[in-house]
Amino acid sequence: MVADSFESKTYEIEVLTPTIIGGQDKIQSFEFVREGEYLYFLNFDKLFEQNLFKDSFIEELSRGLSSGARDFNIKDILKKYSIDFKKAVKYTLRLEGVTSPYREVVAFVKSAGRFYIPGSSLKGAMRSSMTKALSKNLLQFYESALSNAYQKVLNRNRVDPKFVSRDADEKIFGTPYESPFKYLRVSDSSFVEQESAGIFEIKVLNICSNQPKWFSRNGNIDDPKQATAIVAEGLKPGVKLYGSIKAEKDLIEGNATVKGLKEKLLTSGVLSSPYEFVAQILNSVAKDYIQKEMTFYSKYNQKQIVSEYQKLLNILNSLDKNQFLLQIGFSTGYLSKTVGIFFNKSHFEKLSRVDTQSKINPDIFPKSRRLLFKDGQVWTVPGWIKVTIR
Amino acid sequence: MDVILKGKYIIKCKIEAQTGLHIGEGNNSLEIGGIDNAVVKDAKGRPYIPGSSLKGKMRALMEFAEGKVRDNLLVVSVKREGRPEICLHMCDDLNCPVCGLFGRNHGSHDLKSGEKIDLTDAVIPTRLIVRDAKLIETSITEEMKENLDLDWTEVKFENNIDRITSKAHPRQSERVPAGAQFSAEFVVNRFEVDSKDDQKYYLEKFIKAMKLLEDDYLGGQGSRGNGKVKFVDIEIFYKDSSDYEKDSSKLQPIATAKSLDELKLS
Numbered sequence: 031m032v033a034d035s036f037e038s039k040t041y042e043i044e045v046l047t048p049t050i051i052g053g054q055d056k057i058q059s060f061e062f063v064r065e066g067e068y069l070y071f072l073n074f075d076k077l078f079e080q081n082l083f084k085d086s087f088i089e090e091l092s093r094g095l096s097s098g099a100r101d102f103n104i105k106d107i108l109k110k111y112s113i114d115f116k117k118a119v120k121y122t123l124r125l126e127g128v129t130s131p132y133r134e135v136v137a138f139v140k141s142a143g144r145f146y147i148p149g150s151s152l153k154g155a156m157r158s159s160m161t162k163a164l165s166k167n168l169l170q171f172y173e174s175a176l177s178n179a180y181q182k183v184l185n186r187n188r189v190d191p192k193f194v195s196r197d198a199d200e201k202i203f204g205t206p207y208e209s210p211f212k213y214l215r216v217s218d219s220s221f222v223e224q225e226s227a228g229i230f231e232i233k234v235l236n237i238c239s240n241q242p243k244w245f246s247r248n249g250n251i252d253d254p255k256q257a258t259a260i261v262a263e264g265l266k267p268g269v270k271l272y273g274s275i276k277a278e279k280d281l282i283e284g285n286a287t288v289k290g291l292k293e294k295l296l297t298s299g300v301l302s303s304p305y306e307f308v309a310q311i312l313n314s315v316a317k318d319y320i321q322k323e324m325t326f327y328s329k330y331n332q333k334q335i336v337s338e339y340q341k342l343l344n345i346l347n348s349l350d351k352n353q354f355l356l357q358i359g360f361s362t363g364y365l366s367k368t369v370g371i372f373f374n375k376s377h378f379e380k381l382s383r384v385d386t387q388s389k390i391n392p393d394i395f396p397k398s399r400r401l402l403f404k405d406g407q408v409w410t411v412p413g414w415i416k417v418t419i420r
Numbered sequence: 421m422d423v424i425l426k427g428k429y430i431i432k433c434k435i436e437a438q439t440g441l442h443i444g445e446g447n448n449s450l451e452i453g454g455i456d457n458a459v460v461k462d463a464k465g466r467p468y469i470p471g472s473s474l475k476g477k478m479r480a481l482m483e484f485a486e487g488k489v490r491d492n493l494l495v496v497s498v499k500r501e502g503r504p505e506i507c508l509h510m511c512d513d514l515n516c517p518v519c520g521l522f523g524r525n526h527g528s529h530d531l532k533s534g535e536k537i538d539l540t541d542a543v544i545p546t547r548l549i550v551r552d553a554k555l556i557e558t559s560i561t562e563e564m565k566e567n568l569d570l571d572w573t574e575v576k577f578e579n580n581i582d583r584i585t586s587k588a589h590p591r592q593s594e595r596v597p598a599g600a601q602f603s604a605e606f607v608v609n610r611f612e613v614d615s616k617d618d619q620k621y622y623l624e625k626f627i628k629a630m631k632l633l634e635d636d637y638l639g640g641q642g643s644r645g646n647g648k649v650k651f652v653d654i655e656i657f658y659k660d661s662s663d664y665e666k667d668s669s670k671l672q673p674i675a676t677a678k679s680l681d682e683l684k685l686s
Contacts (some may be wrong), residue, residue: 036484036485036632036635036636038636054590120567141440141574142560142563142565142568142597142598144567146598148644149643153644158581175584191585192580192582194582194585195582198583199583212643216644218598218646274635364586367583368585370584384584384585387587
């Protein structure tokens, strides 16, 4: 092993489209106050501390919170007791063209209150994406895993949809001790300022009887303005984050106990470093995925999204060898996270029996996409980032 | 073998967590309402970095960096079903930087290659002593504390996503948040072995181990984000063995640096 193989490199993430890495929480409407184009997220400890002697305020607030009434508005109570909520704010985010009503906000993952991208999210998305470049004979393990799960269901055995691919993952990449991915190390990113984050609006495009519709609680509708919105904290396009990454030679070449990616993935050409190998694989997967999505959106006349994907394709075609595009995070959909891009109707028929919680139409699956809206108009797709390794 | 203690290098510094740090406590916690996958804590509930974690990780990195990870240089520490499960490097080379700094055990050992090795004649006192690194409480600011799930730590959620169904399987682990600092102290003994003085040889090797650790990770889940650490505010002192016979006097550092990049041993 040569000495320089111990050195890590730096990665730079540039957010290309709003990127949402969901934490576990949804922030409820009583936890923030809207004023103008901003949401102020309250620090309840401070709010109570500063107003400890206003007994009726505490009582009224507690009553409102515990009743969970939909018409409960914390802003009204704060106004009634002349409380300057800005003195008890954790952080403030700008609404980025949000026009629909909402009662909760999907929280971005944070470390001690600071926005960042976890290494686990970046590495997980890289691994998911690379799985799509598996050679055909290895992809068959996923088909077999799906068939086995389907057979179990037919035999009235219980199948947990959370663990259908586990056997295939292990047959292809080995146990965690034998996995080549242990030679890929990705740190958490640096933290970014609050100004780098904002509040974004997402709506669900749903294909019904071959026509594009928009999901609403009252059924699928034609007018996107009336559709139900998901509102989430996300990072704005243009934001940059940094961290360290290390891709060892064994990730690609393997060794006595670990089989490298070279013999598993479809590649072309001679590559001088593990980083170039990874970038080439990810870009070829991204290109295939983007082109397929462009075909989907063209078919359903979503010109704005086709044009957004064309921009991404142009960026992809102009990347250097140390750069790649990747889609990560919340609302990026079934195809982004799985090997479903290779499945056909018969696979989805089986999947619909294995995963009964999801609505799976084998003729067209997935038939919905989550899209970002701005000022009431369809805007772009979430989660695309450009990664540069130096 | 003649071994004389010439003196001690004492390295004092802070270890800064640049990403969340998870040094697991072995899941032996019986704390009611405690979270899965907790971090190791002291009697007052403050997370700390055990000297054993630091020393073990540094040794492992040095074994790779010094070219010692070979079947005929690895002794079997733990066997499972008769097969080697955990191996580490130990040898009888008196100039070995790994064994010299981190130590070797007495007696006979099985090598991974199948042969045996007896280290009885090669054993000298371990040069490196690593203290537990205590949390510097003020490094976790009030603003950070307001946003923490627990007194000193955060809970990080991760998802395993099934690659056929896309269903998420969440798991959680406790971490010390990035920005936390720990107060660390290391001692490198300087020996004269059979009239050969170590001089700064093992101190330099120890600094190499520190640099290797900065480019690696400490604790668990390091390949997916955790455990990037940096040594900061470094001070190196030297106490000659004769100093121990004097009345206490304030030692001056022989080297100081804000970070390892700036550290120069004169």
